[in-house]
Amino acid sequence: MTGGSRVEGRGSKGQHSGARGRRIAEKSRPPKPDVASSTLAPRPSTLDADIGVEARVAAGILLNAALERRNGLDEAMVLPEVAALPGPDRAFARAVAMAALRRLGEIDHILNQRLKKSPPEAVRTLMRVSLAQTLVLGTPAFAAVSTAVKLAERGVKTRPYKALVNAVLRGIEREGPGLTTARSNLPDWIAARWAQAYGEATLEAIALAAREEPPTDLSLKPGVDAAALAEALDGTVLPGGTVRAGSRGDLTAWPGYDTGDWWVQDAAAAVPVRLLAPKAGETALDLCAAPGGKTLQIAASGATVTALDRSEPRLRRLRQNLERTGLAAEVVVANGEEWDDPRTFDAVLLDAPCTATGTLRRNPEVLRATKPAEVAKLADVQHRLLDAAALRVAPGGRLVYCVCSLEREEGETQVIAFLRRNPAFRTAPADPVAVGAPPEALTPEGWLRILPSMWPEHGSLDGFFVARLERVL
């Protein structure tokens, strides 16, 4: 889980290098909330025709790893079948797997229309990979279909289905995919929960936003010229100051990367620290800090920040990010629930571990990785961490609680229960415009419920729940 923040430059999720990445990016447009269903439209390309069958094998491996377990796709990037590929092929494999994940419901619907009975999983994988190319990425059908058929021929289990693979994929190419709905990409149990929490129209708009590959957002160090950077990246400056890049590709080649002028952080992920409003001369604690997007924001404010996380590997990335940006923080490896340190702080941030369903545009695999029981399990962890965070807030200090989850149990319900248990705290209502959040994110209680359906005019943003609480006793 990333808390919606990506700080690394190289190899960040959702980034592809080279020409293919740029072409895929052309598909990214603001969602159209008034369109309930659409046809998956092929986009012409010849670039992917040169990529070989091994990249398609790797795409299938990545897709299945993502469907099997949380973080599966990232973990599978180091498998020999993926890691040994040349860079462009590896990027292509990842892009195909991400496209298949983003549009899985639609792809399966198209396949199911043509399959009398479900084929073995390996055969379905071949067809999913092929359709993700032709229908989403615009790979020419001759390349995508012929490689699928070649791959079917290769495997003992898939060989008997070679003719079926050929017939189904060529049939779709000839006759078109037919109508599909964005909503079908959401697992039923998640769609039912969001429909109940936010209503049918918002659910539809979230599903539409989630079909698109999101742009890359950058948070800037103080003093960096946002307008100039936006112009250099063919992008825009969003309300709040985030630069939304129009470019894709290798971030490490972007202006300001080497000099640490910015870090990758979704526009919504930048809101919690703006709401915390740390200042020079204050002390701040980031209780679940890695990989560090919010720590960097706090450090950039001039406050003295302690960045704590239980994960040493994730903190390693935080340290690299501090080094690249030239910002400073005290870094502590510890369990936030048991941290043995007497200090209290003026400002405490708890960006708690969560299901991360709000990052579905960037990490479509979270929809498959999240299971209903996990919501309750994480809610318990959040409850304990909130109580631990409260003990760290100095009298008169403030606590910002946030999660990149769309589940109310991880957001609103947590804060309601916390305020009941902790009479020393009360809500300090947020001003959404002042912190660069969509105005409609403001809840009656004064919290922010940011949804990916918001800001369609800017190209959407991640989902987040953010509440600012102040210690009054």
Ligand SMILES: C[S@@+](CC[C@H](N)C(=O)[O-])C[C@H]1O[C@@H](n2cnc3c(N)ncnc32)[C@H](O)[C@@H]1O
């Ligand atoms: C949502 S992520 C934080 C993202 C980070 N704030 C950022 O902006 O980059 C949640 C983090 O909580 C950490 N974590 C989970 N349980 C923890 C605990 N008991 N104590 C400290 N850190 C914990 C995880 O290792 C993970 O890095």
